[in-house]
Amino acid sequence: MRTVAVGLPAAALGGALAQAPAAQARSRTRSITQECDPGKGQILQWGPNSAPAVPEAGWSGVTAISTGACANMYNLMLKNGRVTTWGNFNLNDVNQQRLSRVPVAATRDVTAIATAGRYAFALRDGGVIVWGGTYDGQLTLPEAAKSGVTAITGANGGSSYGLFLKNGGVIQWNGYVPVPDEAKEGIVAISARQHALALREDGRVITWGENLPANLTVPAEAQSGVTAISAGGGFTLALKNGAVLAWGNNDYGQLEVPYEAQADVVAISAGNLASMALTATGKIITWASNYYGQLDIPAEAQCGASAISCGYVCMVVL
Structure with missing residues (x-):
């Protein structure tokens, strides 16, 4: 049986679930051919013309x-264990200076x-590194x-906070809504934007935070069997049996x-207003808003993507 997207459109009332009309999706796709040379590790991005160019690294x-965030004000890449x-x-x-300077601790062995x-965050030897903010006192980690x-x-989006996974439990830094007890053990994956997501080892999605009620109501289809999660701007994506589920703002x-x-x-990546998915056959798919050109997948995106990320812009690693 083919799984389809589920969600709560903006017009839905009373918390009832509705099925998303996949046939009406506003989307773009591009297939990755077998004639290219995948595995180079090159970043390709598209979206607003104001987006900063990818550096030589x-x-x-x-x-x-x-x-x-902030219309792609900044991005991070990881190469040979070094953050750029x-x-x-x-x-x-001064505040943007703080964010632009990668600390020495994040220049080697980052995973x-x-x-x-x-x-910005980096993970090295099991310890979290944080930089940016407006003053040093904000950078105190638990x-x-x-x-x-x-x-x-x-x-x-909204407030800036972090989620860290340790021994199957979620640690939250700088968040306003406490981590629910059910996210303190048995967790295998995390994601955050305005709202927070955790994926339990039984495939059940947990969500919390200050957001639309529709986004914080996990549909029945995401109560088991989910293998990946991604928090977007007022909506959520989940991956189940190779199919994308979606709920929240539409x-x-x-x-x-x-x-x-x-x-x-x-693989899935929920952005601010648009989303990306990558299929096993190498097809890159984007849908929803094209305000920043997120759906305009470039022809160069045909070489074995290994990672995807969507915000105001979309990026892949080829």
């Missing part, structure tokens, strides 16, 4: 990417990266985040998951 050897940041920094602004509004952490994520068609994303999907 991002032309090869990149293993992870994270798009920032780039963006539309105003270096006359994961995450953007979080005015902050003691539990200094060792044994296995995954990190940051919120890029003002720009975020819940109208296209037919191509209802089978064989291996």
Whole structure:
């Protein structure tokens, strides 16, 4: 049986679930051919013309990417264990200077990266590194985040906060809504934007935070069997049996998951107003708002993408 997207369109009342009309999705797709040379580790981005150009360090050897907030003011890449940041920094602004300077501790042996509004995170030897903000006192991490952490994520909308995964439990930094008890054990994946997401080992999605009630109501289809999660701007994506599920705000068609994303999907990324998916056959799919050109997938995106990230812009690692 083919799984289809589910969600709560803006017009839904009383918390009832509705099925998203996949056939009406506003989307773009591009297939990856067998004639290219995948595995180069090159960043390719598209979206607003004001987006900062990818620096030379991002032309090869990149293993992870994270798009920032504020119309792509900054981004992070991971290459040979070293974090590099780039963006539309105003270096006359002390706060943006802080964000643009990668700390020495994040220049080697880093295994994961995450953007979080005015902050940036890196994971090294199980300890979280944070930089940015407006003053040093904001950068105090909980003691539990200094060792044994296995995954990190940051919120890029509304408040800036971070989630860290340690021993199957979620640690939250700078968040306003406490972590629910059911997210303190048995968790295998995390994601955050205005709202927070956690995925339990039984495949059930948990969500909390200050957001639309529709977005904080997990549909029945996401109560089991989910294998990946991604928090977007007022909506949520989840991956189940190779198909994308979506719920929350549908003002720009975020819940109208296209037919191509209802089978064989291996990665998902929910952006501010648009989303991305990558299939096992190498097809890149974007849908919802095209205000920043997120749906205009470039022809160059045909070479074995290994990572995807969507914010105001969309990026892939080829």
